[in-house]
Amino acid sequence: MPISRRSLFKALLQGIGVGLLVDQRLPVALAGGEEAARDDVGPFIARVTRPFDAETPVGEFASFLTPNDRFFVRSHFGPPVPELIAEANWKLRVGGLVDRPQVLTLRELKQVEPVTITAVVQCSGNGRAFHRPKVPGVQWKRGAVGNARWTGLRLRDVLAQAGVKEGAQHVQLQGADRPIVDSVPLFTRSIPLAKALHPDTILAYEMNGRPLPILHGAPLRVITPGWMANSCTKWLTDITVQAEEAKGYYMQTAYRVPVKSAESGGIATGASTPVAAMVVKSLIAAPQEGDIVEPGFSAIQGVAWSGEAKVMKVEVSLDGGKTWEPARLVGDDHPFAWRRWRFLWKATTPGPVSILCRATDARGETQPEVSPWNPSGFLWNGWDRVTVRVTG
Amino acid sequence: MRTPKQTRTTCEARPAKRGQPIHVRIVCLCLALGLVGPAVITAAQEGDPASISAALALRAEALIMARCAVCHSEDLIIQQRLPRNRWEKTVEKMAHWGAEILPGEADLLVRYLSARYHPAAPDHLPLMDSELRQAETLKQEPALTGMLVGDAGRGAGIFEHNCQACHGIHGSGGMGPKLAKNPILKHEDRFWETVLRGRGPMPAWGSFLNQQDVADIYAWLMSR
Numbered sequence: 001m002p003i004s005r006r007s008l009f010k011a012l013l014q015g016i017g018v019g020l021l022v023d024q025r026l027p028v029a030l031a032g033g034e035e036a037a038r039d040d041v042g043p044f045i046a047r048v049t050r051p052f053d054a055e056t057p058v059g060e061f062a063s064f065l066t067p068n069d070r071f072f073v074r075s076h077f078g079p080p081v082p083e084l085i086a087e088a089n090w091k092l093r094v095g096g097l098v099d100r101p102q103v104l105t106l107r108e109l110k111q112v113e114p115v116t117i118t119a120v121v122q123c124s125g126n127g128r129a130f131h132r133p134k135v136p137g138v139q140w141k142r143g144a145v146g147n148a149r150w151t152g153l154r155l156r157d158v159l160a161q162a163g164v165k166e167g168a169q170h171v172q173l174q175g176a177d178r179p180i181v182d183s184v185p186l187f188t189r190s191i192p193l194a195k196a197l198h199p200d201t202i203l204a205y206e207m208n209g210r211p212l213p214i215l216h217g218a219p220l221r222v223i224t225p226g227w228m229a230n231s232c233t234k235w236l237t238d239i240t241v242q243a244e245e246a247k248g249y250y251m252q253t254a255y256r257v258p259v260k261s262a263e264s265g266g267i268a269t270g271a272s273t274p275v276a277a278m279v280v281k282s283l284i285a286a287p288q289e290g291d292i293v294e295p296g297f298s299a300i301q302g303v304a305w306s307g308e309a310k311v312m313k314v315e316v317s318l319d320g321g322k323t324w325e326p327a328r329l330v331g332d333d334h335p336f337a338w339r340r341w342r343f344l345w346k347a348t349t350p351g352p353v354s355i356l357c358r359a360t361d362a363r364g365e366t367q368p369e370v371s372p373w374n375p376s377g378f379l380w381n382g383w384d385r386v387t388v389r390v391t392g
Numbered sequence: 393m394r395t396p397k398q399t400r401t402t403c404e405a406r407p408a409k410r411g412q413p414i415h416v417r418i419v420c421l422c423l424a425l426g427l428v429g430p431a432v433i434t435a436a437q438e439g440d441p442a443s444i445s446a447a448l449a450l451r452a453e454a455l456i457m458a459r460c461a462v463c464h465s466e467d468l469i470i471q472q473r474l475p476r477n478r479w480e481k482t483v484e485k486m487a488h489w490g491a492e493i494l495p496g497e498a499d500l501l502v503r504y505l506s507a508r509y510h511p512a513a514p515d516h517l518p519l520m521d522s523e524l525r526q527a528e529t530l531k532q533e534p535a536l537t538g539m540l541v542g543d544a545g546r547g548a549g550i551f552e553h554n555c556q557a558c559h560g561i562h563g564s565g566g567m568g569p570k571l572a573k574n575p576i577l578k579h580e581d582r583f584w585e586t587v588l589r590g591r592g593p594m595p596a597w598g599s600f601l602n603q604q605d606v607a608d609i610y611a612w613l614m615s616r
Contacts, residue, residue, distance in 0.1 A: 134511050
């Protein structure tokens with residue numbers, strides 16, 4: 001008998017590991033009073049129980065790589081039924097404007113030259129909860145992002161094998177995940193051909209040296225380094241080369257931002273463009289909100305990244321953004337990974353202190369205090385802020 | 393397809409428990425809902441809380457469980473803090489995508505959602521009194537079922553409209569368990585209990601379906 005979605009969901013949750021706080025009782029209790037207490041503990045902060053969407057507590061970002069079982073989880077319909085992605089049944093189809101349409105097994109794909117890329121993957125809606133006026137959508141705060149080592153093959157190698165025809169401009173990506181009712185649009189996306197042919201755009205089957213977990217798109221997901229995760233299709237089954245952008249809700253209506261800055265509180269009207277590259281951003285991983293800090297020296301640390309440019313500078317402010325002091329960039333430095341940073345702070349005056357941080361990239365883009373408002377709350381990159389209490 | 397709904401009134405028919413007078417409990421409920429009190433409601437907010445009685449609020453909560461929590465859990469809904477126009481748009485979008493809501497239900501939902509989950513509402517709203525919710529949904533006494541004769545033909549339609557999204561075509565299973573040939577059908581009392589009261593992610597149907605509806609669904613499932 002095929003496994004139902006429900007038993008799959010339960011199995012998945014068990015697989016995620018200990019301490020996952022999913023309330024099986026009346027979900028009304030979920031977003032209720034207990035949440036504040038749980039915000040920064042446990043491996044996950046669940047935002048939606050079904051389909052499962054959860055963010056990583058930022059304390060986890062003290063390490064360069066985000067572990068697979070702590071990495072934020074987001075999809076529109078949850079993982080596909082297991083039969084569809086079981087290795088025996090799963091195939092990757094490549095078609096559209098190509099000379100030689102392909103049907104490839106995972107085995108065949110693994111024979112293509114493998115590459116490993118360390119890259120940040122971030123949900124476009126990360127930080128949505130901070131936009132004012134508030135906007136609808138999963139109310140992500142800070143942790144819908146992670147940094148992992150992705151191993152797979154170059155998308156361009158697959159495309160070369162198929163032979164891209166003249167006139168091709170976009171590559172449509174379709175995963176095996178399906179809504180439970182047919183009337184809900186599929187999550188169909190496309191990326192421009194140029195991004196698809198970029199040598200660092202890969203189809204990943206490993207994450208941090210382990211087989212890609214189901215929640216992260218097994219057996220194969222797209223990784224578009226420097227771009228938001230809405231282009232990183234999970235459970236990939238179909239690649240279609242075409243002249244135009246993908247059709248449908250998730251390309252033509254959702255995941256877009258206005259070309260001209262939106263009127264605050266308005267609804268989506270006028271020209272818009274798909275959310276693509278990430279914007280420069282940084283987070284404070286330690287100390288954490290509400291921590292008690294002894295007077296004297298203590299380390300403030302975090303991570304910073306940008307879409308298609310290198311992070312050049314991270315600054316910290318302890319006076320609400322009036323003055324800024326540079327932090328030290330430390331550790332591994334890879335083009336699409338995040339960079340860790342550290343700042344030595346001498347706490348003196350007892351009482352609450354807000355720590356702010358902001359990053360600047362090689363193009364000279366600096367994080368604003370507050371990101372431009374847009375109707376769907378994408379691309380939040382306002383200064384990060386953590387308030388601690390210095391003991392007397 | 394739908395049968396006329398029984399009109400539900402909240403509290404008057406239910407004996408007060410723990411010796412608490414009923415009106416006291418209604419007041420508590422209103423407070424818990426955040427529907428009264430100047431701190432929560434300002435003139436600028438479009439939701440008119442006065443138009444939502446505790447009875448309607450309970451019905452709206454039940455609607456969220458039964459009509460909305462089909463494709464996604466309701467935590468996605470109650471974490472939003474939106475003005476009325478955006479709630480309207482959201483409910484419209486969901487109906488367009490397949491949420492089985494009737495126009496009157498949509499209207500009640502929008503009123504309720506914009507009264508409770510408006511932009512100025514705190515992140516952490518007080519919980520609803522779960523005991524009251526339970527008591528509200530269990531209006532129909534399973535004991536009476538013996539006298540009803542189910543109509544399988546009618547049950548098929550009611551199932552399609554209310555249960556199929558989770559339990560699959562012909563009750564073959566989906567996000568909810570397979571119901572055709574499910575052992576629970578051999579225990580009619582447990583079937584009724586589960587359907588009327590709900591269980592975990594399974595909505596309580598006590599305030600949507602009348603006894604004849606449930607008997608019809610049961611008859612139809614038995615014929616599968």
